[in-house]
Amino acid sequence: MQPIYSLIVPLYNEQDTLPELVRRLTDVMNSLDEPTELVLINDGSKDQSLMLLRSFHQQDDRICYINLARNFGHQIAVTAGLNFVRGDMAIILDADLQDPPELIPELIKQWRSGFQVVYAQRTKRIEESWGKRFLAYWFYRVLRKLADIDIPTDTGDFCLIDRSVIDILNSMPERTRYLRGLRSWVGFNQTAVPFSRDSRFAGEVKYTFRKSFKLAMNGIVSFSQVPLRLSTYVGLFAAIVSLFMALLILYWRIFVPHSPLTGFTMILVAVFFLGAVQLVCIGILGEYIGCIYEEVKGRPLYTVSEIVGFKKS
Numbered sequence: 332m333q334p335i336y337s338l339i340v341p342l343y344n345e346q347d348t349l350p351e352l353v354r355r356l357t358d359v360m361n362s363l364d365e366p367t368e369l370v371l372i373n374d375g376s377k378d379q380s381l382m383l384l385r386s387f388h389q390q391d392d393r394i395c396y397i398n399l400a401r402n403f404g405h406q407i408a409v410t411a412g413l414n415f416v417r418g419d420m421a422i423i424l425d426a427d428l429q430d431p432p433e434l435i436p437e438l439i440k441q442w443r444s445g446f447q448v449v450y451a452q453r454t455k456r457i458e459e460s461w462g463k464r465f466l467a468y469w470f471y472r473v474l475r476k477l478a479d480i481d482i483p484t485d486t487g488d489f490c491l492i493d494r495s496v497i498d499i500l501n502s503m504p505e506r507t508r509y510l511r512g513l514r515s516w517v518g519f520n521q522t523a524v525p526f527s528r529d530s531r532f533a534g535e536v537k538y539t540f541r542k543s544f545k546l547a548m549n550g551i552v553s554f555s556q557v558p559l560r561l562s563t564y565v566g567l568f569a570a571i572v573s574l575f576m577a578l579l580i581l582y583w584r585i586f587v588p589h590s591p592l593t594g595f596t597m598i599l600v601a602v603f604f605l606g607a608v609q610l611v612c613i614g615i616l617g618e619y620i621g622c623i624y625e626e627v628k629g630r631p632l633y634t635v636s637e638i639v640g641f642k643k644s
């Protein structure tokens with residue numbers, strides 16, 4: 332039977348959480364009123380995750396999986412899932428049970444009442460480190476200020492999206508994928524469902540600081556050009572300051588016998604300051620050029636070594 336609901340779960344080294352995840356998701360799937368498929372995307376795990384996926388599929392043919400040929404990162408894994416799902420809508424959730432599967436019926440209820448995008452918005456982050464909460468809090472608020480579109484704060488990738496939105500996302504060729512942003516960018520009727528985010532069921536966090544930082548950068552670079560304009564503003568500011576300084580020095584030269592602006596210190600500070608500003612500006616430019624380079628190369632987003640369970644119906 333053609334599935335109506337699709338669940339997408341990207342995973343990377345999640346052998347400790349998988350059995351519990353599949354148990355809870357199966358309970359939810361059994362309680363739903365329409366045929367459902369569970370699409371697990373193995374993002375190049377190095378542990379026993381793939382073996383587990385194989386056995387899950389043998390026990391329950393509603394469970395399908397895609398094995399990416401290496402680790403491509405969470406956003407790309409979700410993208411792969413979106414490319415393969417067959418349902419009229421898809422729900423994306425994490426493998427570590429931080430996104431409670433029991434919220435799925437509530438998301439579906441909102442979808443049935445006419446919303447094409449239903450995102451889960453966290454009200455609490457239980458047991459996440461102080462530093463992570465602090466950075467996440469400020470990142471979402473800064474991004475909201477910088478971005479040209481309205482990206483709701485405190486939303487992760489846990490959401491439901493309608494087939495019309497899935498098709499649009501699938502037709503977007505861009506490589507620097509920041510799905511939370513793209514999801515807002517498409518428009519349509521969107522609504523939030525509040526939930527409190529549980530702590531990870533088992534295992535280590537797979538989003539290392541480096542990966543989170545990259546995601547944050549991608550979010551800013553793909554949705555805002557304000558950082559590019561920043562160098563113009565800083566440049567203008569420096570020009571005005573130097574004009575003022577020139578006038579001041581002229582005044583001191585003519586009217587004050589011993590100019591207070593002597594010595595290396597002043598010059599050194601000015602040189603270092605401008606040097607730093609220039610380097611930062613070049614760095615910002617570099618971020619954007621790096622993204623352009625990624626896009627221009629036009630490589631496929633991911634490579635797949637195994638696709639199991641997607642029977643043509």
Ligand code: UDP
Nearest residue numbers: 341342343374404405425426427536537538
């Ligand atoms: N994940 C992935 N590929 C990666 C890193 C993470 O598919 O390279 C998955 C991971 O298995 C989990 C989800 O992305 O299902 C979120 O990762 P994690 O819980 O480590 O990060 P959090 O969002 O909680 O900070």
Ligand code: MG
Nearest residue numbers: 425427429531
């Ligand atoms: Mg997590």
